Amino acid sequence: MRILKGILRDILYIVAVLRDTLLRRRGLSILMYHSAVTDSDGTDNIGATVSRGHFQAQMSYLVDNGYDVMSLEDGVAALRVEKRLSAKAVCITFDDGYADNYTNAYPVLKRLNLPATIFVVSSYVVEPRMLEHLLKHDVRAMSLSHNQLKVLNSCDLISLGFHGKSHVRLATLDDEALVAELEDGMRELREAGITTGLFAYPYGGKSTFNDSVISLLKRQGIHAACTTVPGRNCVGDNTFHLKRIYVGPDDDIRIFRDKLAGSDKWVSFLIKCARMFKSK
Numbered sequence: 599m600r601i602l603k604g605i606l607r608d609i610l611y612i613v614a615v616l617r618d619t620l621l622r623r624r625g626l627s628i629l630m631y632h633s634a635v636t637d638s639d640g641t642d643n644i645g646a647t648v649s650r651g652h653f654q655a656q657m658s659y660l661v662d663n664g665y666d667v668m669s670l671e672d673g674v675a676a677l678r679v680e681k682r683l684s685a686k687a688v689c690i691t692f693d694d695g696y697a698d699n700y701t702n703a704y705p706v707l708k709r710l711n712l713p714a715t716i717f718v719v720s721s722y723v724v725e726p727r728m729l730e731h732l733l734k735h736d737v738r739a740m741s742l743s744h745n746q747l748k749v750l751n752s753c754d755l756i757s758l759g760f761h762g763k764s765h766v767r768l769a770t771l772d773d774e775a776l777v778a779e780l781e782d783g784m785r786e787l788r789e790a791g792i793t794t795g796l797f798a799y800p801y802g803g804k805s806t807f808n809d810s811v812i813s814l815l816k817r818q819g820i821h822a823a824c825t826t827v828p829g830r831n832c833v834g835d836n837t838f839h840l841k842r843i844y845v846g847p848d849d850d851i852r853i854f855r856d857k858l859a860g861s862d863k864w865v866s867f868l869i870k871c872a873r874m875f876k877s878k
């Protein structure tokens with residue numbers, strides 16, 4: 599069964615690549631990471647952790663297979679047709695500002711010269727501590743320290759983006775609370791020496807943002823925002839609805855390859871159908 603699944607994966611991957619080549623489809627894939635831990639068995643209750651080994655292998659895969667890894671700023675500019683989008687355009691993002699982004703992911707990115715964006719929560723920038731919004735899931739992880747933020751903010755490879763003041767679902771806030779969350783948060787970032795036009799909606803699903811959120815973000819100088827809605831982005835897409843590709847703890851290089859090519863959802867669909875058929 600396992601071998602059959604592998605063959606099916608490979609066939610669907612080839613079909614996806616052929617489709618993109620023949621149709622000359624160009625799209626921007628934005629990878630979404632959270633935590634990158636050292637322990638190869640490391641995982642958590644919310645599927646936000648990728649082992650350092652997997653992360654290293656995934657970044658090397660991008661380099662070895664000719665992916666055009668660009669900063670998110672460049673990716674957004676390409677979507678606006680300000681720059682030409684290559685056939686294998688990829689951006690790398692991290693949400694929440696885990697300390698392990700610095701200790702584990704940054705050395706890999708630096709070695710391979712790959713740009714990335716880390717979306718930070720401003721209250722953790724002011725006072726680095728345990729990421730509180732994860733405690734209810736029994737996940738204990740430290741945010742980036744002042745020193746780590748300083749290094750990342752001053753290096754060319756990493757850009758820091760905004761992820762809210764306190765990591766709340768923005769669409770659930772009333773007007774006053776929403777203004778406080780976004781205006782105060784941006785002020786806190788500016789005071790810490792961080793300037794950005796990039797945002798990632800906390801939790802990120804379609805129900806977590808709306809027109810009021812977007813217009814307030816625009817007033818704060820934000821010009822692009824990432825969701826957690828899966829998929830690739832095409833030229834002309836709304837830059838406040840950027841789709842991303844979630845990279846999870848079980849994503850070996852084959853699954854990672856399939857996610858980039860867009861064939862993973864076909865695999866999942868066929869496996870689901872096969873299970874349904876079997877249970878009948």
Ligand SMILES: [Zn+2]
Nearest residue numbers: 693694800801
């Ligand atoms: Zn988050």
